[in-house]
Amino acid sequence: MNKLRRIVRAGRTIAGGANILCAACCIATLASGPVLAAPQKAAAKSVSLKSAAAVKGRYFGAAIDPALLAEPSYRKLAAREFSAITPENAMKWQFVEPAEGAFNWRAADEVAAFARSNGQKLRGHNLLWEDHLPSWVANGRFTPAALKALIEDYVGVEVARYKGVVYAWDVVNEPFADDGGWRRGVLYDALGPDYIAIALRAARAADAHAKLYINEYNVERHGAKFEALYNLVVSLKHSGAPIDGVGLQSHFVAGQTPSDLPAILAKFAALGVDVTITELDLRIALPASSQSLARQAEDYRFVVDSCLSVARCVGVTTWGISDAHSWIPSFFPGYGAALLFDDGGNPKPAYAAAISAFRK
Numbered sequence: 001m002n003k004l005r006r007i008v009r010a011g012r013t014i015a016g017g018a019n020i021l022c023a024a025c026c027i028a029t030l031a032s033g034p035v036l037a038a039p040q041k042a043a044a045k046s047v048s049l050k051s052a053a054a055v056k057g058r059y060f061g062a063a064i065d066p067a068l069l070a071e072p073s074y075r076k077l078a079a080r081e082f083s084a085i086t087p088e089n090a091m092k093w094q095f096v097e098p099a100e101g102a103f104n105w106r107a108a109d110e111v112a113a114f115a116r117s118n119g120q121k122l123r124g125h126n127l128l129w130e131d132h133l134p135s136w137v138a139n140g141r142f143t144p145a146a147l148k149a150l151i152e153d154y155v156g157v158e159v160a161r162y163k164g165v166v167y168a169w170d171v172v173n174e175p176f177a178d179d180g181g182w183r184r185g186v187l188y189d190a191l192g193p194d195y196i197a198i199a200l201r202a203a204r205a206a207d208a209h210a211k212l213y214i215n216e217y218n219v220e221r222h223g224a225k226f227e228a229l230y231n232l233v234v235s236l237k238h239s240g241a242p243i244d245g246v247g248l249q250s251h252f253v254a255g256q257t258p259s260d261l262p263a264i265l266a267k268f269a270a271l272g273v274d275v276t277i278t279e280l281d282l283r284i285a286l287p288a289s290s291q292s293l294a295r296q297a298e299d300y301r302f303v304v305d306s307c308l309s310v311a312r313c314v315g316v317t318t319w320g321i322s323d324a325h326s327w328i329p330s331f332f333p334g335y336g337a338a339l340l341f342d343d344g345g346n347p348k349p350a351y352a353a354a355i356s357a358f359r360k
């Protein structure tokens with residue numbers, strides 16, 4: 001498909017800053033109406049994760065599934081507790097452009113509207129992820145030059161659409177394999193590690209102010225994968241590629257939270273980038289017991305303390321809100337109960353622990 005056709009289909013011409021904000025307002029008004037106004041006012045005075053984090057100049061965020069925003073209790077918790085949100089899936093390339101040129105921004109716009117109507121930061125997740133590309137890209141047999149042009153075009157379109165709306169992007173997600181080698185796939189195989197700088201530069205060209213991150217897991221302790229990411233940030237900085245931050249996903253097992261975390265955060269920050277915990281959860285072998293929930297609470301406290309120990313750690317985000325909708329049970333059978341709210345949306349011991357860590 002030629003570039004002009006992609007641009008027109010992507011809606012770039014109608015979705016610049018003012019238009020998307022206007023669309024966002026309309027969706028928000030329709031979806032929430034004035035009903036949210038009163039509870040929000042009341043909650044502003046009470047303790048919440050976001051108010052506790054704000055005392056220390058941090059945000060507290062959560063990943064959001066727009067399909068669940070229709071549930072009043074989910075919506076209420078998302079608005080009351082969190083000052084930043086990340087779409088769990090809605091901004092991923094495979095959902096935004098499932099077929100070439102067939103852009104679908106509905107779910108992503110819905111999350112953007114929700115964030116705006118609640119005064120929350122919006123974290124864009126994610127632009128490129130080798131493991132979860134749309135099938136037409138993964139199977140596309142593009143030449144390196146064509147793939148480079150496609151990356152530049154796609155990244156440019158998505159970042160421009162949310163210019164001034166998304167405050168930070170996970171530009172590249174999970175570039176490394178667990179052994180510290182590069183994650184293989186069509187991007188790496190065609191372009192080598194250059195695909196990362198290509199994407200960063202395209203994102204910067206589309207929004208000069210959005211913070212540009214690389215997001216990775218299993219780098220929260222010392223080891224080959226941490227070294228690989230560290231060296232990548234060093235080399236991107238050295239080459240002048242625009243890299244502003246490192247996101248540590250932090251999918252942990254309660255009781256095995258890496259004690260290296262504060263040191264790892266400090267090492268990245270010392271390279272001159274922001275750091276943040278992007279996808280925190282602490283899974284427990286089911287059924288959870290009062291002991292395992294207490295252990296989990298201490299681990300949540302440790303993660304918040306770790307972030308607070310590093311000036312450039314800008315905030316903490318959990319990967320979901322309540323245990324009812326977490327990705328954990330389906331990906332790690334036998335595990336669950338990983339978040340701060342239980343299946344009924346009630347705060348768990350970890351909730352109080354996280355808040356008290358910010359307030360001490």
Ligand code: G3I
Nearest residue numbers: 088089092125126132173174217249251279319326327331
């Ligand atoms: O929406 C479709 C639905 O239409 C279809 O019928 C169904 C059939 O499989 O799939 C649905 O999409 C699923 C989607 O979640 C929404 O539920 C995808 O198959 C499934 O792969 C997708 O999983 C997501 C995964 O990333 C891959 O994109 C998880 O929800 C999401 O929690 C997970 O999040 C990742 C972060 O992005 C990166 N770090 C790790 C983290 C956990 O894996």
